[in-house]
Amino acid sequence: MNSLSRRRFLKISGATISAAAAVTSLSSVVKGAQKIDEKTGKPIKGIQKIPTYCDVCFWKCGAIAYLKDGELWKIEGNPNDPLSNGRLCPRGTGGIGAHYSTDRIKHPLIRKNERGEEKWVEVTWDEALEYIATKMKKIKREYGPESMALFSHGVGGTFLKHTMKAYGTNNMTAPSFAQCRGPREVGFEMTFGEGVGSPERTDIENAKCITFIGSHLGENMHNTQVQELSKAIANNASIIVVDPRFSVVASKAKYYLPIKPGTDIALLLAWMNVIVKEKLYDVDYVEKYGYGFEQFAAEIEDKTPEWAYPITTIEPELIRKSAREMAKNIPASFIHPGRHTTWYGDDTQRSRAIALLNALLGAWGRKGGFYLPNKFSVPKYSDYPKYPKSKKPLVHNPGHKYPYAEGEQLSTGIREATINGIPYPIKGWMVYATNLLQALPNRDETIAAIKNLDLLVVVDIVPSEIAGWADVILPEATYLERYDDLNNAPFKQNFVSLRQPVIDAPHDQKPNWWIAKKLADKLGVGNYFPWNNIEEYLDARLKKAGLSLAELKKKGVVKGEKQPIYFDEGIEPGFFTPSGKIEFYSLQLEEHGFDPIPKFTDHGNPPPGYFRLLFGRAPVHTFSKTQSYKFLKDAMSENEVWMNQTVANKMGLKSGEYVQLKNQDGKKSGRVKVRPTERIRTDCVYMVHGFGQTAKEMKTTYKKGGSDAELVTRYKMDPIMGGTGMNVNYVTIDWEA
Amino acid sequence: MARYGMVIDTLKCVGCQDCVIACEAENSVPEGFCRDWITTEAKGTFPTIQMEIRTERCNHCTDAPCVSACPTGASHYHDIGGVVLVNHDECIGCKACIASCPYDARFVHPEGYVDKCTFCIHRVEKGQDPACVSVCPTYCMTFGDFDDPGSEVNKLLNSRRYHSLLPEAGTKPNIYYLT
Secondary structure, three states, X not given: OOXXXXXXXXXXXXXXXXXXXXXXOOOOOOOOOOOEOOOOOOEOOOEEEEEEEOOOOOOOOEEEXXXXXXXXXXXEEOOOOOOOOOOOOHHHHOOHHHHHOOOOOOOOEEEOOOOOOOOEEEOOHHHHHHHHHHHHHHHHHHHXXXXXXEEEOOHHHHHHHXXXXXXXXXXXXXXXXXXXXXXXXXXXXXXXXXXXXXXXXXXXXXXXXXXXXXXXXXXXXXXXXXXXXXXXXXXXXXXXXXXXXXXXXXXXXXXXXXXXXXXXXXXXXXXXXXXXXXXXXXXXXXXXXXXXXXXXXXHOOOOOHHHHHHHHOOOHHHHHHHHHHHHHOOOOEEEOOXXXXXXXXXXXXXXXXXXXXXXXXXXXXXXXXXXXXXXXOOOOOOXXXXXXXXXXXXXXXXXXXXXXXXXXXXXXXXXXXXXXXXXXXXOEEEEEOOOHHHHOOOHXXXXXXXXXXXXXXXXXXXXXXXXXXXXXXXXXXXXXXXXXXXXXXXXXXXXXXXXXXXXXXXXXXXXXXXXXXXXXXXXXXXXXXXXXXXXXXXXXXXXXXXXXXXXXXXXXXXXXXXXXXXXXXXXXXXXXXXXXXXXXXXXXHHHOOOOOOOOOXXXXXXXXXXXXXXXXXXXXXXXXXXXXXXXXXXXXXXOEEEEEHHHHHHHOOOOXXXXXXXXXXXXXXXXXXXXXXXXXXXXXXXXXXXXXXXXXXXXXXXXXXXXXXXXXXOOEEOOOOOOEEOOOOEEEEEOOO | XXXXXEEEEOOOOOOOOHHHHHHHHHOOOOOOOOOEEEEEEEEEEOOEEEEEEEXXXXXXXXXXXXXXXXXXXXXXXXXXXXXXXXXXXXXOOOOHHHHHOOOOOOEEOOOOOEEOOOOOXXXXXXXXXXXXXXXXXXXXXXXXXXXXOXXXXXXXXXXXXXXXXXXXXXXXXXXXXXX
C-alpha cells in the first residue's frame, strides 16, 4: 500500500486514524487493528474505522467496525454496501459480542473422558492438528478417505472443504439445505428452472402487494428485506399474512389469515382457484411463458374457498378478498417464498404451489416481484492441483432415493450412513460452525451416529452442544478477528465485499483458513495450499477481477455497474425447465412419479391435551449461535412458550410461570416461561429456536429457556428432495419444571 | 431556539431492538440497563388484534418534572435543543427524578449517578443523528427540531395521525408516534 492511497482514505473517512494503518504487509499472519503505534511505540489513541462484512447470520452485510483507543467499540453498516445500506440488524449491531463472549474457547482442547462429558485437556495447535491428522490417516488407511464427512455452515467453511477434498472425500453437507431452504429451492426450480437463492431475489421495495406464508419477516431480520419492507409500507403496499400466530408482520397486514397449521397447500390451491376462475391472473404472461396451464386449471377446478374452509379454518370470503387483493396489484405482487421451509414433509409441493401462484401473478422477472440477480464476477483461485477422484458414491442419498437431493447433500443422510454403515461406514466427522444438536431433528439419532465415530472434530467459537461431544475442539477466531473468502453473492446490485480482521483474537484462537491450511500440511496435502496466507489468495482473486486486496481493505465493498434485473429492462425471459417454460405441470416431477401439480395432504391434529409445536426466529438471535453475546443476551436471555390466552386460563397457567414441555415421545424441553397471549391459535404453541442449551461449558446460556430441538424427535421426509419436515411434533405441558 | 425531538412511525417499527443495542454500544450502557426499549401493545382477541410496536426512551419533556424535582440542578435543560441531561458530577443519586418521571426513563448507573437517554447529544452536536435513529433498519425514527417549521419532524406531524405518551401527565413530551 502506498502512502498516497493512505492519505486519500484519511480524507474520505475523516477518521482520526486510518484503517489503512491496520494493514502492515502481506507477510502478517492475521492481525487486527493496531493497538500500538509502530513508530512511537505508544498505544494508539482515537478512533479507527475498519470495513468488513458481518457473520452473525448468512446475509453477510457490509459493516464498519470502530475501535476506540485500540479497543473494539461498536460496529455499524457500511453505507456503500448494497445489502446493509449503512444499517445493520440488531444481531449485526450486537456482533461485537462475538469477540467479547465470556464463554469463548481459548485453546485447542482434546477430550479427557467419555464423549459428551465435556472434560478436556488444553493442548497446542500442533498437538491438536497432529492428533486429528493421525486419526484421519488411519481412517483413510482402514476405510478410505470417503469415510470422513464434513458438516459446514457459512462462508468460513470454504477452506476446510478444500482440505477435505484434497484429502479425498466429497461427503460434505450443510443443514441449511435439507433442514431449511432446500424445499423452496427445489419447488421454484421445478417451476421456473431456478431457485430463489440467497439473498432471496424478492423485490419487496417495489411491490404493491406482498403475501407472507408463515414467514415472519421483522422477527427474522434478513436485513435488506426488512429495510425494503419498511419502504413498501411507506408506499402503502398491501400486506397479506398467513400464520397460526399473529406475528409482527401480521400487525402490518391488510388481511391476516389465521390458518390451521399444516394446511397451507389447501389455501394456496383455493387462492389459485379464485384467481383462475375469475380470470384475474396475468393472462398474457401465462400464455406466453406457461406450460401445462390447462391441466393445472382442471386440477384446481374444484379447489374452491368453500372446499378449503373446513381444512384451513379460513372463511371463504377472506380467501376471496385476499386473492383479489394480490391479483389487483399484478405484476408488482408476489408471495414471499420464505426461508426456513421444512415443515410437514410435503414442503417442496407447498413451495411449488407458492411458485405457481407467483407465476399466475406474473411475478417472476418483474419489478415488484422476483428480480433476476446479477453477480460481480470474481474468478476462482485456479492454481490448485486436481482433487483426487473417488470411485465410491456419496453416502447421503443411497440409490438416489430422493431424486432432487443431488445439488446439495442431505445432512441427515450422512448421519444415517454413520449409524448404519450403508453404503459404507462413515468414521470421522469434521463439524464447522454448525451446532448439529440444534440444527438436525432427533438428537438421539445424532448422538447414536457420533458414538459410531472414530473421530469427531468441532471447529467453533464457543463450547457449543455439538462441541461437547467432540474428541477435539479447535477454537476459531470470530469474524471480527479473521479474513474469510470474498462475498459476491448474486443480488440486485452486484458487488464484492471483504471480511478482514478488525481486532486480534483474544487468546489462542485461529482463523479457519489457517486451520485448513495447517491441517492440509499435516495430512500431506499441503501442496493444495500454494499460497502462504489468505491475503495472497484474496489478492490473487481480486487482481483477476481488476481489483486488489489493498482497495478492498480500504473500501470493504466495491459495486459493479448496474445491470438490468427485470424482463421489462430488456432481459430475455428464459426458464431452465425441460419445457423451457414456467411449468404449471411439472415434467420432472411426473418423470419421478410425483404429483406434477401440487395436491393437499392432511397432516392430522394434535391428540387431546397436546398442541402442535411451532418454532421460529427472534430479531436478536441467530440459531443457537448468539445467545452468549454481550448485548444480545441482555436483549433476549431466554425464550418463552407462546400459548393462547384462553387455553392458558383454562389450564391455570400464569404469565412468566415456568413449565416444561413434553412431546409425544416423552422428551422434555427444559424450563421455559409461559407467555399467554391472544396472538396465537388454540391448537399450537410457539417457541423461538436456539434456547435451552445443554452444554455445561456454555455458562451464559446453559438451560436458559426451553429447547425446541429436544422436542423435535419426529420428522417427516420430503420424498422429492429429502428435507426434514419438523412441525410434526406435539407437546403437552409438564408442570414439573 | 431549537426544540429537539423525535417522530416515530409505528407502522414501520418491527420492535427488533436494534435501537436498544446501538444505544448500548454507542454509550457504553452498563450490562443489565438500557436507555431505550420496545413496548408492544396488543388489543383484541384472536384473530382480531390491533397491535402497536414502539421504541421508547426519555421524552425530553419541555416541562420536565425530573428537572424541577432535582435538588442539585444536575438534571437540566441543555443549551442546545432543550435536551434534558444529567450532570453526573452534580448528581447525588437521590432518585427524586426517577420518582417524578412518568415514563420510567431513568436508572441509577452502577457508578452512582442517574443515567438516561441524552438524544446522543455528542452525535447531534456533530450533525449526526442519535445512534438509535441512524441504525434503525426500518427507518422508523426521525430526529429534528420542532421549532423549525420546515423540519422533517414537523412535516411528518402535519401529514399523519399521531399521539404522544401520557399527555395527561402534562410534561409536554417531545416524542410523537405516527399511527
